[in-house]
Amino acid sequence: MSTQTTTLDAPGAQLVQQRIAWRTPVIYLVVGALAFVFFGLLTSADEVTRFTVSTSRDFVTISPFAVPSKLVGLVLSVAALGLAGWATYLTRERRKVPTWVPITFGGLVLLAFLVWVMAGNGNALPLTLLLTGALVLSAPLVFGALAGLLCERSGIINIAIEGQLLAGAFLAVVVASITGNPYAGLVAAPVAGALVGGVLVMFAVRYWVDQIIVGVVLNVLVIGVTNYLFSTVLTQNPQALNNPPRLPTLPIPVLSQIPVIGPVLFNHSLVIYLMYAAVAVLQVMVFRSRWGLRMRSVGEHPKAADTVGIKVNLTRVKNTVLGGAVAGLGGAALVAAGLAFTKELTSGKGYIALAAMILGRWSPKGALAAALLFGFADSLRQVLGNLGSPVPSQFLSMLPYLATIFAVAGLVGRVRPPAAEGKPYVK
């Protein structure tokens, strides 16, 4: 610390070398070795793995191809092991391991896994669709996690994400059906989410009700209300009330024509682009803007914020309502393909979003990464279930949840929530 007293000169001499953090390289090495044995050595030599990379709708079509499973498995896992070795070397030399290393390593191991699991399968693995599926499935989770972090960063625990997603999806469907305009639904969804957020924060701030109670109860309330409206109103006239048009796909010129990346990232409806924008904007605003600074101060130490004239409760109200609105958008994303409303169609996604928020350490880009991890595992489980795998479907269904536990225990570790979350501010 260069901030001792004025009489001290800057220290530094006694700063010995950083203790080496062996955990990460060890994980790389173990995973790499396992990949080498299972995805390489133990694969039978005369099997092939088939891939399709593009769909007929793509600009550049690449025809399906097959690769020898064992050889490719070996090559990929050896490459991964190499990277792991290099990362170990860098760690020992106390040099920083560049960010692309874990990403590439993960990619290699994953590919090796796919080659292994599809070895000998008569069907080809639709690679592009696997990734598109991951993105689309994670979109509601991303919005949900962003909503959660907006609330929690200001000190309000938002367990009601599930209810906000559901309310958003409901209103989006109804409004889009009545107006016949999918964009009207996209505008309406945040209103529903914000309303739920408003109730949450009213009870939390005005009546000091435990925020978790309010959240859990609001979920029940929204389920009850939407179920009721669905049964009594929507089913009476599904044509007019529960028949939303599809949000049109808007391919981004040029970008959408890049092979693989184009269809995966740049050939979506507006709601996915809104997701990109929301993550990018919030990442900047939460950490760099006046609004973000004040929001975080209120979530960390409300009394300190109060002593510099920040209106603690007002800040919480505003952010929770905004968060609710963002979650509402997530509901819209869930039905963006023009899906009709069905009872409890969020099926627990709000809770997964909550986990993604924590896994992402209450930061927008972290939330994106965590949601993508879950979405990818979910997409992969679908693909494997569809194409036939020896693993019982129940175990495939566990995949996303196991992957999340692995991520939080193995890669992320201790996370620190906003210090004042869940505590009502009473002077």
Place this chain on the structure above:
Amino acid sequence: AAAPDEESEESPEAGGESTGEMVDYTACMISDEGGWDDASFNESGFEGLQRAGDELGIETKDAESTDPGQYASNVDAMVQEGCDLIIGVGFALEDAIEAGAQANPDINFALIDSAFSDTEFNPVTYDNAKPLLFNTQEAAYLAGYMAAGVSETGTVATYGGQPFPSVTIFMDGFADGVARYNEDNGTNVQVLGWDKEAQNGSMIGNFSDTEAGRTTTEQFIASGADVILPVAGPVGAGTLNAASQAEGVKVIWVDSDGYLQPANEENKDLILTSVMKLIGNAVFDTIENAVNGEFDATPYVGTLENGGVDLAPLHDFEGQVDEELVAAVDDLKQQIISGELVVESPSATPTE
């Protein structure tokens, strides 16, 4: 153990044409966790109950269950409310209905999709409890044959909500139907999403996540499937949605005729046919018999023969499907009805 004969003599007369006039009879129904709007067997059963209420002039009561803990209390509430006939929907209600039947010998019971058995899984019967069963696999077999014949890509697909017997019975019949087509025509049409041998395949994991149904279907389509059978209640809407975005992909609906459902109006032209399981009719018939004092506890088994299960009309695909194929399907139907061909599924309830 059939219903005692004396009962019919004692019961009051309730004529066939009873529209409007009130009859002193209460028929009651309890859903499983799906609830009445499950776009599946609860909904079909409930329609039967409502029809009975309208047409027979009887009183009806219903209770939805949200979890297994409520089955017994719902049966009890029905008994308290003076129901004459209590119908449970789904195998999950077996124990609750069974206990109710034992405790209330003067009330009639019925159970959809399951027979009664004891702890050792030996079938048991009760004089006042009637199982309503369906050989769904028979109709699904025809659908599989039809799907294989219609497929241009040589790949068809199916997925379920959860691996329940009432779900996989569709998938078993479907897979066998496709295999039969391959056998008859020397083709190699593939079924994605279900392996009958291993009893394992593609499952959404619930009956509510339409979006997952949509993405699953997209993946099937990407893998070349062009006829898809979703067996997951409302999740099927996701399949219709995905099919509407692809060229030449057809959907086979389940439970009721999907072409006629208002919710499917937009995409009904994609519905090739439906594997119908006419629970509503079975429920209505059971209630009607009971009202007329003709309740009997012998299991009702819906088959192609008695129309309890069936393949829906082709509607818009009429004339588009190869006539030979239609003829072959009709022929198979006759074979099944005659007993010449037996379609098996481990999920079918054995009835002697």
Place this chain on the structure above:
Amino acid sequence: MKLELRGITKRFGPLVANDHIDLTFEQGEIHALLGENGAGKSTLMNVLYGLYDPDGGEILVDDAPVRFEGPGDAMAAGIGMVHQHFMLIPVFTVAENVVLGHEPTKGGAGIIDLAEARRLVREISDRFGFDVDPDALVEDLPVGVQQRVEIIKALSRDAKVLILDEPTAVLTPQETDELIGIMRQLRAAGTSIVFITHKLREVKAVADKITVIRRGKVVGTASPKDSEAELASLMVGRSVVLGVDKAPARPADVGLAVRGLTVIDERGARVVDDISFEVHRGEIVALAGVQGNGQSELAETLLGLMPATGGSITLDGAELLGRSVDDVLRAGVGFVPEDRSTDGLISTFSIAENLILDLHDQAPYARAGSLSPSRVAANAEQRVGEFDIRLTSVQDPISTLSGGNQQKVVLAREMSRPLRLLVASQPTRGLDVGSIEFVHKRIVAERDKGTPVLIVSTELDEVLALADRIAVMYRGRIIGVVPGGTDRDVLGLMMAGVPAETAHKDAAAHHTTLGAADLEEQQ
């Protein structure tokens, strides 16, 4: 700006913390508030700053009544406050903390202009000779530096009235000296300052006017020229002996022996670097040093909270290193942590529970895994009487106690059982003179019972009052061991890293304000 309080009353349940207080703060004047722990000083200031709503009375700014709905209003009226408990956000940087609430922005989107914020921090630091890194995270800073951040924060808003609630409790003599300089500078510029402290020496050095509060009431005013003893007795309501009457130590055999101790923290810094010293039975050794020179780590390692990388710590010949905290406590070590609120107390627990925090599994409080609430309460009543802890009920949460009384709870707990070693960090931080007198007597009594005592303190008054020997720590090493009663300025220089002999020479040349005052008093 002139600020006037009229009839301010504030109650907490049955307790009247401020009882019809009338006070006037004139422009350009340093007004000291004195009062024992729990007298109601902080409460009064919180009312003035808009944090508490008074139950009665009014505030006048330049003779016009005002009503503060919250601190925002108070700030707008030109009042700034440095709180007794820091109002800093630990995960923010210094610059972020300083500009919070009045952030400079650039562009339309409200993005904070960090360059401007840093410039602001630097400008104020330079003006007052602070050395604070605007980009350091506050939680990584030693408490002394955090205090400066608080002051910078208050100054950055150009307050016309500045309230300083015990700002010097965590400062070194040099730092205190600087602060006094700053206060004078501000006074010259027309700022009024309300200065709360327990250190009479400081009051005498800087205050223009002194008001004494006792049990929520103003009991009188005093002049800076009055002697410390006069001030003290006015404050406490009885005469106080300043400075401890202690017999010379009669050291027996070695109790605590630390040999070659080295500690490396998580960041890889060698925070304790090959340290060796001994504390004899019946002797008080003080570890003096500027905060952040490894004393806290040394104390934590003694208790088993931090692992050591090398060396040994023996107590009466038995090794302590490698044993669990529980074991060390059971071996008879009494431990007063330097930060009572995070390490010493559980704020939501009752006072009675806090009084047995590290004894909860021992007889007579626990038998066969079961606690006896009546014995816990009886113990509490006894300690409360013994240590004169001011409270309403021992079953109240400890968070309702004033800062000083909380500290007494920790001391009462640690000193109330048979000890074989007492390690106390900043034992009298925040205590009033009366309480300090009492605590010091207790510590000396502990020594006289034959217990080795290790005092870790940045407070030279305390070191001088208690220590039989003084070890000065600098950057993880002991730079020298000098006898108790060594000149204040010499110690100050040693704490800045100057070896003992050089320090003796230098000290004669430049005296600090307080050091000079000391010498004056001695003459």
Place this chain on the structure above:
Amino acid sequence: MSSTGTVVTPPAEPSRAPEDERPSYLQQVLDSSWMIILSAIVIALVASSVLIAAANAEVQEAATYLFARPGDFFGAAWDAIYSAYSALFRGAIFDYQADGLRRIRPITETMLASTPLILAGLGLAIGFRSGLFNIGAQGQVLMGGAAATWIAITFQAPVVVHVVLACLAAVVVGGLWAGIAGFLKARTGANEVIVTIMLNSIAVFLVSYLLTTSVLAGGGSRPISPPVGPNAQLPLVLGPPFRLHWGFIVALLAAVGVWWLLERSVLGFRFRAVGANQEAARTAGIRVNLMFVLVMITAGALAGLGGATQILGTDKTLQASSAGSIGFDAITVALLGRSTPLGTVLAALLFGALRAGSPLMQTSANTPIDIVLVIQASIVLLIAAPPLVRSLSLVHGIAKWTGRSGKEARA
């Protein structure tokens, strides 16, 4: 989110005491907590009656000619509301329409429904008091229920022994399942909220899978276990027609045990210390990481036992969905009970009553089950918000009015 564990008890009222210092007698009565709860329930029922009326077919019909014959509308509304709430009362407390012993059966049904909620709620309460936010009761209940079922259907043992063994298995498996989250938190710092949410889903899939194998399905082909034999069932407390079984007594004993653990035991002192301030707990010689594991194991054991009572006492068979919403309701139950054992028991009884009353509300009053959910939610929200209830209640209005007039009189 560990910081959320310490349940914030809202302070009595903001300290903006009005000028008149002594609250009127009416206000004092109103401030007593049972009055608050009573008012909360009344207000929630009044609020929900709007929905009940709106959901009723006759009311909807009468509404179409509301202006022509408003009497019809209000009559129908009154009938709908009256029949719904009388059904709730008859289903949950006392059935005045039944004969003989059956009249008091509803209250025993309420106790029955509250049994797993008490046990799971107690487990969660321990977690909350120890600073751990365990969302995993759902999975722990299911795993406990599955373990009990496995013992019950796989082994033979004499009366008493069999059911005790089955319950023990539930305690162990529930404890271990929750212990995973505690262990991962202690070892790697993994946030328990994430891990327990994930473990909930994993438990459902694991049990679904086991229900397709002979482990839990016996020899059946359906994903449902065979009924547990008489030896393994929890015995009835009162005998037929009452379904109330010994699980309820066990739950009450567990509540006493948890009270002792939290308030009177050394271990509980450590749990609470860790929950309130980890640093201070560590300095006081408490092994914080060990406490995390122990807290989770205790919580899981209680939730697992709750699952066992549900299967061995109430349901008799196991399905993947047997946990219903017990685990999630238990979160509300524990928090509503302020994480104290007595509060948890009372809150669980409230939930049990709403649950026990819902079948009759559906069958007798035609109230849709979804409305029952809404009623539940509003009652809970209002009970949790005393200030809101105070400001809404009629008595408050009167108190304010009399207070004011009294002051005027004094002036």
